[in-house]
Amino acid sequence: MQQMTGARMVVQALKDQGVEVVFGYPGGAVLPIYDEIFQQNDIRHILVRHEQGAVHMAEGYARSTGKPGVALVTSGPGATNAVTGLTDALMDSIPIIVISGQVPTFMIGTDGFQEADTVGITRPCTKMNWLVKDTAKLSETIHQAFHVATKGRPGPVLVDIPKDVQFATALYTPREQAKTSHYQPRVRGDEAQIAKLVDLIETAERPLFYTGGGVINSGRAASALLRELVAETDFPITSTLMGLGSYPASGKNWLGMLGMHGLYEANLSMHGCDVMINIGARFDDRITGRIKDFSPHSKKVHIDIDPSSINKVVRVDVGIVGDVTLVLEEVLRQWRARGSKTNRAALPKWWAQITQWRAVKCLTYKNSSTVIKPQHALERLEALTKGMDRYITTEVGQHQMWAAQFLGFEDPNRWMTSGGLGTMGYGLPASIGVQVAHPDALVINVAGEASWLMNMQEMGTAMQFRAPVKQFILNNERLGMVRQWQELLHGERYSSSWSESLPDFVKLAEAFGCKGIRIDDPADLDEAIKEMLAYNGPVIFDCRVEKHENCFPMIPSGKPHNEMLLGDADTQGVIEAKGAVLV
Amino acid sequence: MSALNIKKGSSSHSAYELRDPNGELIESHTLAVVVDNESGVLARVIGLFSGRGYNIDSLTVAEVDHEGHLSRITVVTRGTPQVIAQIKAQLDRLVPVHEVHDLTAEGPSVQRELALFKVSGKGEARIEALRLAEIFRANVVDSTLESFVFEMTGTPEKIDAFADLMRPLGLREIARTGVAALSRGA
Numbered sequence: 001m002q003q004m005t006g007a008r009m010v011v012q013a014l015k016d017q018g019v020e021v022v023f024g025y026p027g028g029a030v031l032p033i034y035d036e037i038f039q040q041n042d043i044r045h046i047l048v049r050h051e052q053g054a055v056h057m058a059e060g061y062a063r064s065t066g067k068p069g070v071a072l073v074t075s076g077p078g079a080t081n082a083v084t085g086l087t088d089a090l091m092d093s094i095p096i097i098v099i100s101g102q103v104p105t106f107m108i109g110t111d112g113f114q115e116a117d118t119v120g121i122t123r124p125c126t127k128m129n130w131l132v133k134d135t136a137k138l139s140e141t142i143h144q145a146f147h148v149a150t151k152g153r154p155g156p157v158l159v160d161i162p163k164d165v166q167f168a169t170a171l172y173t174p175r176e177q178a179k180t181s182h183y184q185p186r187v188r189g190d191e192a193q194i195a196k197l198v199d200l201i202e203t204a205e206r207p208l209f210y211t212g213g214g215v216i217n218s219g220r221a222a223s224a225l226l227r228e229l230v231a232e233t234d235f236p237i238t239s240t241l242m243g244l245g246s247y248p249a250s251g252k253n254w255l256g257m258l259g260m261h262g263l264y265e266a267n268l269s270m271h272g273c274d275v276m277i278n279i280g281a282r283f284d285d286r287i288t289g290r291i292k293d294f295s296p297h298s299k300k301v302h303i304d305i306d307p308s309s310i311n312k313v314v315r316v317d318v319g320i321v322g323d324v325t326l327v328l329e330e331v332l333r334q335w336r337a338r339g340s341k342t343n344r345a346a347l348p349k350w351w352a353q354i355t356q357w358r359a360v361k362c363l364t365y366k367n368s369s370t371v372i373k374p375q376h377a378l379e380r381l382e383a384l385t386k387g388m389d390r391y392i393t394t395e396v397g398q399h400q401m402w403a404a405q406f407l408g409f410e411d412p413n414r415w416m417t418s419g420g421l422g423t424m425g426y427g428l429p430a431s432i433g434v435q436v437a438h439p440d441a442l443v444i445n446v447a448g449e450a451s452w453l454m455n456m457q458e459m460g461t462a463m464q465f466r467a468p469v470k471q472f473i474l475n476n477e478r479l480g481m482v483r484q485w486q487e488l489l490h491g492e493r494y495s496s497s498w499s500e501s502l503p504d505f506v507k508l509a510e511a512f513g514c515k516g517i518r519i520d521d522p523a524d525l526d527e528a529i530k531e532m533l534a535y536n537g538p539v540i541f542d543c544r545v546e547k548h549e550n551c552f553p554m555i556p557s558g559k560p561h562n563e564m565l566l567g568d569a570d571t572q573g574v575i576e577a578k579g580a581v582l583v
Numbered sequence: 584m585s586a587l588n589i590k591k592g593s594s595s596h597s598a599y600e601l602r603d604p605n606g607e608l609i610e611s612h613t614l615a616v617v618v619d620n621e622s623g624v625l626a627r628v629i630g631l632f633s634g635r636g637y638n639i640d641s642l643t644v645a646e647v648d649h650e651g652h653l654s655r656i657t658v659v660t661r662g663t664p665q666v667i668a669q670i671k672a673q674l675d676r677l678v679p680v681h682e683v684h685d686l687t688a689e690g691p692s693v694q695r696e697l698a699l700f701k702v703s704g705k706g707e708a709r710i711e712a713l714r715l716a717e718i719f720r721a722n723v724v725d726s727t728l729e730s731f732v733f734e735m736t737g738t739p740e741k742i743d744a745f746a747d748l749m750r751p752l753g754l755r756e757i758a759r760t761g762v763a764a765l766s767r768g769a
Binding site (some may be wrong): 119120123124127128129131148152153182183185306307308310311312315 | 619622623626627630634665668669672673675676678679681
């Protein structure tokens with residue numbers, strides 16, 4: 001063990017944890033740590049333009065690599081600016097570690113300059129947080145923070161370090177000697193419960209896999225096992241927004257995303273199935289619609305690493321607590337040992353039904369030769385980037401749902417979107433975090449102009465660190481999803497949903513020193529996308545689209561899956577007063 | 584569109600109907616939660632209750648293992664069986680929580696609370712208060728010519744009953760510790 005200052009411990013502990021990059025913003029209370037970062041070359045520091053951006057970049061890094069992301073912020077406003085990112089990571093179970101500076105211990109409680117009760121403010125939006133008052137405990141606490149963030153259900157953690165603790169000297173605790181014994185969540189599923197699942201797999205007449213972000217979080221092995229299980233059972237599979245990519249969009253059993261803006265075949269399969277196998281999803285309200293009428297005739301199995309997820313909103317018949325990889329291994333082992341049986345008499349009938357639902361072609365939209373339809377723009381983006389080493393991030397709103405519907409994901413960790421919290425302003429910084437992790441890949445942020453403006457200052461970060469992120473903005477000069485809801489359930493009173501005084505995005509790109517492209521003619525779309533892809537640097541792509549396009553299919557709030565809307569003709573008086581209180 | 588008329592605090596307006604209002608009875612449960620004795624842990628436990636809309640009827644906390652830095656939180660809460668199960672699961676997933684015991688569900692338990700009562704009065708009322716205190720096995724821990732402070736240990740129901748009797752006899756103040764509880768047997 002070695003004597004060193006608290007500030008040096010921070011950098012040493014990050015190195016011991018294998019951290020390669022930190023996203024941060026300096027300030028008075030973290031200057032000693034920045035001084036240490038300056039004097040070494042192992043850890044790269046990405047200077048952001050706002051601390052919210054730092055946390056979203058750490059999230060983008062984490063989701064695209066499967067490794068924890070790290071952000072470093074100063075006390076007071078630095079820490080409060082990180083709160084949205086922390087909450088986002090908590091809702092989507094993303095492992096990130098935020099290190100914040102704090103006023104010296106002797107000033108805590110005196111309303112010092114840039115003092116905030118950071119652990120108090122961040123307690124409900126972290127999996128765990130620590131205020132370290134003693135340098136002797138600092139390195140062990142940072143190691144514990146990485147352990148907690150990545151073990152069990154992943155999540156954000158925060159370590160708050162007063163400035164005097166950074167200056168003081170103590171013995172460094174190496175990673176292997178840090179105590180982590182008390183937090184050891186259960187990862188192996190109960191074999192008897194798994195046997196019940198195998199019984200259901202063998203007998204189900206109308207089975208369905210419903211997968212979520214837990215498959216992605218469990219690692220690449222989980223996706224590989226899932227693909228084996230789907231291929232061998234030949235059951236249909238749908239996924240939440242968070243789980244896209246765990247099963248390939250080109251796979252023959254793929255039904256597409258389910259939920260509020262999910263595909264017709266996926267939602268009707270959920271409604272009509274007799275065995276639902278939930279793997280790493282959490283019955284979110286965007287998925288279930290009205291709970292009372294949610295998949296009324298099915299036996300439900302729920303695999304989740306978090307025991308509190310089971311029976312939280314939907315009561316299930318078989319609950320299996322464990323890590324998806326380990327549980328699926330055991331499911332396959334037991335099921336194969338019993339002869340890999342399924343109900344071969346009933347399955348063709350179920351597939352015939354699904355084929356009928358697929359024939360509805362719920363994503364059909366009316367294309368135009370005069371105005372760019374957002375769906376068409378995404379179809380062309382998909383066609384022109386298919387097969388490339390591609391990562392997609394999104395902002396939040398209509399464009400996000402269209403991206404989920406019209407882009408295909410073949411692998412996990414390729415799709416980064418704010419699902420649980422729905423954070424506008426997520427996509428641009430997340431795309432930079434992804435690009436930093438994968439410098440040679442194509443990283444596209446599918447955005448709406450309103451969301452994109454929320455963190456557009458991060459274009460400065462993209463320029464400074466040569467992150468050639470492509471900002472694919474579907475610009476309808478509206479807060480599109482807000483406008484859609486106002487049309488459908490607030491009597492077409494478009495209260496404050498018009499983006500007035502928008503910047504000229506091409507000039508904005510020039511001002512940042514990158515490339516700007518604007519198009520409004522569908523005939524120019526392919527050439528413009530190719531120009532964006534060919535440019536060696538960041539691009540702001542201003543795609544002027546149809547202003548009043550609505551996102552369909554849609555399950556109105558408070559409705560069950562089998563009452564979904566397929567297009568504009570369906571929308572008269574669909575949402576009752578009872579549904580209007582829901583978001 | 585008609586007014587929605589939502590009553591504050593009610594969940595019946597939600598189309599999701601997370602909690603079935605006429606399905607199950609509300610139960611009272613006493614939970615014992617063993618936690619790391621560190622700053623912020625109690626706030627994390629209480630924040631869980633307020634943040635997720637659970638009730639706290641009584642809360643007691645103190646260090647029980649100085650060497651191991653462990654505290655025991657005894658919390659009395661109310662909810663349907665589904666809500667109680669969710670409260671336990673949510674408590675159990677908190678990082679600084681070591682154990683969660685549902686003393687109501689895990690078999691018979693002993694529950695005790697300590698209370699202090701200040702009763703002032705003269706003449707017959709004063710004598711009657713003292714007589715009742717003897718029946719309830721309350722101790723006199725302070726007395727003046729016009730007042731007593733009684734100390735009593737018992738179940739919350741016994742303390743409620745004594746308080747009801749003291750009220751017409753000049754009850755001025757009550758201080759209660761909240762429930763401490765242990766399971767019966769070895």
